[in-house]
Amino acid sequence: xxxxDDISTWAESLxxxxxxxxxxxxxxxxxxxxxNKGRTxxxxxxxxxxxxxxxxxxxxxxxxxxxVKEYRGFDLDCIFFYRPTLTFSGxxxxxxxxxxxxxxxxxxxxxxxxHVETIAALLEREWKSRFNEEGKLDYRIYIGLLDRSLKYEDxxxxxxxxxxxxxxxxxxxxxxxELWDKAYMKGKRNNKN
Numbered sequence: 102x103x104x105x106d107d108i109s110t111w112a113e114s115l116x117x118x119x120x121x122x123x124x125x126x127x128x129x130x131x132x133x134x135x136x137n138k139g140r141t142x143x144x145x146x147x148x149x150x151x152x153x154x155x156x157x158x159x160x161x162x163x164x165x166x167x168x169v170k171e172y173r174g175f176d177l178d179c180i181f182f183y184r185p186t187l188t189f190s191g192x193x194x195x196x197x198x199x200x201x202x203x204x205x206x207x208x209x210x211x212x213x214x215x216h217v218e219t220i221a222a223l224l225e226r227e228w229k230s231r232f233n234e235e236g237k238l239d240y241r242i243y244i245g246l247l248d249r250s251l252k253y254e255d256x257x258x259x260x261x262x263x264x265x266x267x268x269x270x271x272x273x274x275x276x277x278x279e280l281w282d283k284a285y286m287k288g289k290r291n292n293k294n
Contacts, residue, residue: 102117103117111168112158112169113167118167118209123156124213125158126210127206128157129203130248131180133203134157135152135247136151136219137149137223138150145254146251149247149251150176151175152216155211155212157170157211158209158211159207162207167209173195175196182255224239225237236288237291239284239288242283246281252273
C-alpha cells in the first residue's frame with residue numbers, strides 16, 4: 102500500500118506498486134515515457150507523444166524507497182533531444198533531473214491497465230505493419246528501434262552538409278535493419294511457444 106505525507110507518496114517495494122494496479126517497467130531511456138500517436142506505426146518524431154496521465158517511481162537508494170511522481174508531459178524535443186524551442190529554453194533543472202535519474206537506472210515507469218493495453222496494441226500494429234502477419238514486437242526492441250529511428254531522422258535533418266553523411270546514414274539504416282531482424286527471430290520463437 103502506498104504511503105503519503107504532505108510532500109510525497111512512496112512505496113517500499115515494486116511489489117507494493119503492483120498491488121496498486123501498476124505494471125512497473127524499468128526506464129532504460131526517456132523514450133519509455135512516449136508512445137506512437139493514435140494508430141500510427143511510423144517511428145518518427147511527429148508521430149510520438151507522451152503517454153497520458155503517466156506516473157513513475159523514483160528509487161532512492163539511500164532510504165530504499167520508491168517515490169511516486171507524476172510525469173509532467175515534457176515533449177520529445179525537450180526531454181529526449183534537450184533542444185531549445187519556443188516553449189523550452191534549453192535549460193530546465195526538472196528535465197535534467199529526470200534524464201539523470203533514468204541514466205542512473207533509478208526510474209520505473211508505472212503503467213496502469215490502459216497504458217499496458219495501449220502499448221500491447223501498438224506492438225501488435227508495429228509487427229503487422231512490418232511483417233504483414235500476426236505477432237507482437239518485443240517492447241525492449243521497440244524502444245531500441247524508436248531510439249535509433251529518432252536519432253537517424255534528427256541526423257538527416259540537421260547534418261546533411263557534414264563529411265561522412267552517407268556513411269553515417271548507412272550505419273543507422275544497418276542498425277535499424279538488424280533490430281528488425283532480431284525482432285523477427287525473437288517474435289517467431291515466442292509465437293511458436
